Amino acid sequence: MPRTSRHKRRKIRRGKLPAAGQRTLVVVVGADVREKTLYVQERSLLDELLAMMKHLNQALREDPQPLDHCDPGHFVAVLREADSTWYRARVYDISKDSVHGAAQNGGSATVFYVDYGHWETMPLDGLRRLPEALLNNAAFAVPVVLHGVPALSSRAATALQGKFVEAQVLVDERPQQVVLFTTDDNVRLNDVISTFDH
Known part of the structure; x- marks a missing residue:
């Protein structure tokens, strides 16, 4: 028997940084050191994230299904x-x-x-x-892997947490492979992390 639309499970699309080559200002919001993955949010989308959160909280206050x-x-x-x-x-x-x-x-x-x-x-x-309408927004936390960094330690992940950095996509696949740079003096953080963790 075919599934009805009522039972069809909808998904939130995975977020993605802009195309390879350009730098994007991001904030590091999470990490999965087992998977060598950082989660980042694009700075340019933070107003959109706040609007979505406001809509979500208003909808759940009014009618928490x-x-x-x-x-x-x-x-x-x-x-x-x-x-x-x-x-x-x-x-x-x-x-x-x-x-x-x-x-x-x-x-x-x-x-x-x-x-x-x-x-x-x-x-x-x-x-x-x-609420169904909130399945339309892609996830704001984008999973990325640090290009050329063989392992991501808890220490490095903690040091990056909450920091604004520039991310440049080098390999545009899932998850995207990036190089991170400091915003003030353009230090390539991938090299620092590789040295720091070994």
């Missing part, structure tokens, strides 16, 4: 207790004490914040249906 089902891979709205703000996220794992994605006492999910590039485990009752 509960999830009727939740599986790994689903895109959801997540309420972070730390700042009482709703975020877009993708479910990566659901704990064993959760049955078929329904919130049970103590049920939890590991989610990835698609616009901010980090993971968190949280109670299933903090997840809601993501």
Whole structure:
């Protein structure tokens, strides 16, 4: 039996930096050192990100739709207790004490914040249906790999967190391979990180 559009799972597109060769001002927002991946947000899109976040939080305050089902891979709205703000996220794992994605006492999910590039485990009752219109925006956290850097240490990832740098795409595939430069004195950070971590 064909799937109806009601059951068709829509995805948030993966973000991407501009074409190879040009430099783009970005801020480093997250990292996955196992995958040697940094997550960056384009500075020029931060106003668009803030507008999307405002729309998301207004929509969830007015009508927080509960999830009727939740599986790994689903895109959801997540309420972070730390700042009482709703975020877009993708479910990566659901704990064993959760049955078929329904919130049970103590049920939890590991989610990835698609616009901010980090993971968190949280109670299933903090997840809601993501408004359809918010699936149209590409993820604001763009995964990149540092070209020529064999490994990314936690120390280097932490040092880069929250920093504005220029990113230049060298290899335009998934994930994009980039060279990072400091904004003030044009230092090639890939070389510094390779030396720093070895």
